Amino acid sequence: MAERKLHDARYVIAKRRGNGELRREVWVDERGWVTRYNVAYINHNIYQRDNGRVIGYDNAHGYHHRHYFGNVEAVGFVSFEDIEDQFARDWTALRHTP
Template sequence: MSKKPRPKLESQLERETFKLKSSNGGGLLSFEVWGYVQDGKTVVARYNLAYINKLICQKDNGRVLGFDNAHDYHHRHYMGKVAPVQFVSYEKTLEQFEQDWQEIIKGFKKGKK
């Protein structure tokens, strides 16, 4: 009888929420990351990155922008719409989230002038 591989024991690596000043668009930035260490390297197993601002978007619980891998696929939330995304790495996904969020904030600031 062969042994089944044991599932990796995940732990929460990061859980942070930042309340943004209204001069920066307002709302919340939320980062939730779970993973494990394998061969001395941290492996991200699950993630949920979100920019929440109900003044900008009332759909999807106020999530203006988000990236996560729930429901067994990597996807992007934007203003109430969900679309699959090509996954390269968690680090690249985080970079894309930060770039997209900054673009949204730039647009918000331009609209207020």
């Protein structure tokens, strides 16, 4: 089955709002089901390793996992929407950390 990239978005965050960028990539199969994904908050001012990825979720390397300041841990997969919700909670919590 052929897959196609459905979303490829990069949102730059202004310095006054925390700096960095949000990245979202989603691939789907012919039925529209998500086959691959990558969502990340990138900020080289906060974290320089892992290409600046502070928080991210993806399913590269054959499993669903979360990146958090360079640490990688497997995550349970229910749906892509659930992954996006987990990412949003992480991103929001980090944003509000002094």
